[in-house]
Amino acid sequence: MTPADGPGMSGCRLLVATASQPGAIAILQLDGDVALVLGAVTGIARWPAGRARLTNLADVDRGLAVRLTDTVAQLMPHGGPRVVQRLVAWLVDRGVELVGPDDVAPERVFPEAADRFEALALAAVARAASPIAVDLLLDQPSRWRTAATARNPDVERARRLNRLIDPPLVVVAGPANVGKSTLSNTLVGRSMSIAADRPGTTRDYTSGRIDLAGVVVDWHDTPGLRDSSDPIEAEAVEIALALIARADMVIALTDHQEPWPELPRPADLRVANKCDLGDRGHDGGDLSISAATGAGIAELVLAIRDRLVPPEDINHGGAWLFDRRLVDQPGE
Ligand SMILES: Nc1nc2c(ncn2[C@@H]2O[C@H](COP(=O)(O)OP(=O)(O)O)[C@@H](O)[C@H]2O)c(=O)[nH]1
Ligand SMILES: [Mg+2]
Numbered sequence: 001m002t003p004a005d006g007p008g009m010s011g012c013r014l015l016v017a018t019a020s021q022p023g024a025i026a027i028l029q030l031d032g033d034v035a036l037v038l039g040a041v042t043g044i045a046r047w048p049a050g051r052a053r054l055t056n057l058a059d060v061d062r063g064l065a066v067r068l069t070d071t072v073a074q075l076m077p078h079g080g081p082r083v084v085q086r087l088v089a090w091l092v093d094r095g096v097e098l099v100g101p102d103d104v105a106p107e108r109v110f111p112e113a114a115d116r117f118e119a120l121a122l123a124a125v126a127r128a129a130s131p132i133a134v135d136l137l138l139d140q141p142s143r144w145r146t147a148a149t150a151r152n153p154d155v156e157r158a159r160r161l162n163r164l165i166d167p168p169l170v171v172v173a174g175p176a177n178v179g180k181s182t183l184s185n186t187l188v189g190r191s192m193s194i195a196a197d198r199p200g201t202t203r204d205y206t207s208g209r210i211d212l213a214g215v216v217v218d219w220h221d222t223p224g225l226r227d228s229s230d231p232i233e234a235e236a237v238e239i240a241l242a243l244i245a246r247a248d249m250v251i252a253l254t255d256h257q258e259p260w261p262e263l264p265r266p267a268d269l270r271v272a273n274k275c276d277l278g279d280r281g282h283d284g285g286d287l288s289i290s291a292a293t294g295a296g297i298a299e300l301v302l303a304i305r306d307r308l309v310p311p312e313d314i315n316h317g318g319a320w321l322f323d324r325r326l327v328d329q330p331g332e
Pocket of ligand 2: 181
């Protein structure tokens with residue numbers, strides 16, 4: 001497709017959401033008229049919200065393409081800098097606008113702001129994904145002007161609170177057939193991925209940007225992590241492992257029969273599904289749920305939320321380093 005083929009892709013912005021050092025996967029976030037861009041990049045026409053596919057990306061790479069909402073999508077190619085450069089160039093050539101997180105001076109966007117702290121807070125409110133960020137952000141300018149903590153901001157607390165602005169990546173992993181897709185469908189609220197009795201069904205994942213009791217996350221289902229001779233399934237497992245490596249939170253899921261999965265990193269939460277079929281009293285599990293009946297789902301949502309953004313961070317009265325420009329010299 002060339003720019004002459006259609007209305008162009010200028011209704012879409014592109015942000016390289018992962019840091020520039022190489023990782024197993026990179027995340028390119030698209031914002032705006034994403035359906036058109038997803039269609040052009042993948043050659044696949046139908047992209048309902050919640051759909052994630054392992055697919056060709058502009059003949060540059062194969063990777064995961066995800067439509068998280070009507071207006072937000074992510075492309076996840078392999079993380080080598082050359083692949084990212086080529087994919088970005090392909091998109092920019094077709095009219096997609098490349099933006100950086102701090103391309104525009106906040107004082108220019110919010111001339112009504114009393115000072116730089118207020119301008120940065122308003123800019124953060126404008127892009128914060130989680131509703132509970134708003135009150136906290138609007139309280140920051142006065143904290144930054146006065147609080148003693150502003151001279152020595154707590155970067156670890158900021159790392160967690162910043163998840164209210166940029167949604168954290170939450171990945172559910174476990175053996176085949178334990179109910180990962182059923183749980184993902186329940187939470188994402190749509191029946192997108194195939195939940196079935198046969199192991200190895202999930203090649204298309206369920207993903208979605210979902211609000212977990214006030215904290216918005218990017219949720220990713222994964223296929224069962226088993227060795228497979230099927231090259232597509234093996235590739236899906238490889239992408240799932242890369243997502244696990246990048247994730248802000250990994251949820252290990254098992255059921256009343258299967259063991260806990262062996263993951264490349266310790267799980268942040270261990271959840272036993274199918275409690276309606278009997279509870280084995282899994283050693284070390286944090287929660288028991290039934291994705292099918294809904295038992296324990298409300299508790300699970302709160303457990304995920306409170307681990308990602310602990311209530312003590314939200315209730316902390318100190319200054320929140322929500323944008324590093326708060327401590328950078330203006331104009332540099
Ligand atoms: N009884 C019961 N069955 C469930 C539950 N969750 C999932 N299942 C069933 O388990 C099978 C595998 O589910 P699926 O979500 O495809 O598992 P996945 O391979 O881990 O994604 C399907 O037949 C589901 O209907 C549950 O909580 N209770
Ligand atoms: Mg599945």
